[in-house]
Amino acid sequence: MRIVIFGASGGTGRLLVEQALHRGHKVTAVARSLDRLEPHDRLTLQPADVRDEHALHAIAADHDAAISVISRPVRAHGDLHSRGTHAIVNALQAQGVPRFICVSSGGVHPKDPGLPLWYRLAIPLFFKDLYRDMYAMEQIVRASTLDWTLVRASYLVDTPARGHYRIEDGHNPRGGSRLARADLAAFLLDELDNNRWLKATPTLAY
Template sequence: MTTIAVIGATGRTGRLVVEHALAAGHHVTAVARHPEALGPTRARLTVHSADVLAPGSLHGVLDDQDAVISAIGAPDRGATTVYSAGTTEVIPALKPHGRLLVISSAGLSIPADAPAGTRLAARILHRLMRRTYADMARMEELLAASDLTWTVVRPTRLTDRPGTGRLRTSLGATARVGSQTTRADLADYLLASIDDPRTHRTVVAISS
């Protein structure tokens, strides 16, 4: 049994992380601007209202957590600082060497073994998502410079289909994975990686 804080707990992925963590028997602190959107209070669930972009809003909230999962995200492809600014608030709110897992995107890099068609599609997507990807890259740089025990999980295109239980992963995000990732599979991978030392201080590309 683990105590886990989920930041961005009312988003499409964050909700699933909360539900899967509770189903696995963990104690969960759901952090969001409007955590009441998660519905009635349940056993082992604590809700905390906080705006991750407000300086100092997480002070004291994450002190007793075994792990923190950040599921924050931008609402569209426009210019954003939500990833970097949110992570700037999360990092000092954790104890030294605290466990932090964040969601990024497989689109940040193109694996060396990707075929030509995939490379072309990736370049087009990177142009469309350049502002989001730029802020994700800033987020990853902040983590790399921190003393936290972090993991960056980079899923491919997210879908709301049921989980498959058949994940493809690439430690270091150097090899090709599949084209889609269900949010349910992503939630399961985040939880399974909490105690996996292979994922410490590295990026991991995943797909369903």
């Protein structure tokens, strides 16, 4: 499969690229800086700002699917998720790329009773701007004509994959607050293969 990965230079993105190549896919990696990715004969590096829709049109052409793991620092302000995803969605639709998997967060709905209490209390204090931007991102994906999946991940940690986690549709697994990036990357690629969660919002946590 020919996959374009947006946000490929981040912690999850690098693992996703590595796992996709291991599974035999052809990968186009997109991020502003791609210096931390190792060369591979099935890997194409495309430095770009995901908010630059004009650049994304050329990049998206001739791919079967796209995965977005774009992210910004938690305390940073801005609209990277919504603006970037708007550009990505428009480019994919224009270039006829049918499948799109977009990573969001369980914190998008701060009143979700499945979230730990400390998380629900922290969201309006520390993460309000971030999750407002992610909420707007989700609405852009849902309004698209793509075969989309919105994957809400719990707080991502740099630990070895466990190979198992809990999944709920549209709400956080009760009390779950952690997920290894490696497990998230594996789930994203599995979903490309099985399309179990088309037009759905699987939410992952241990």
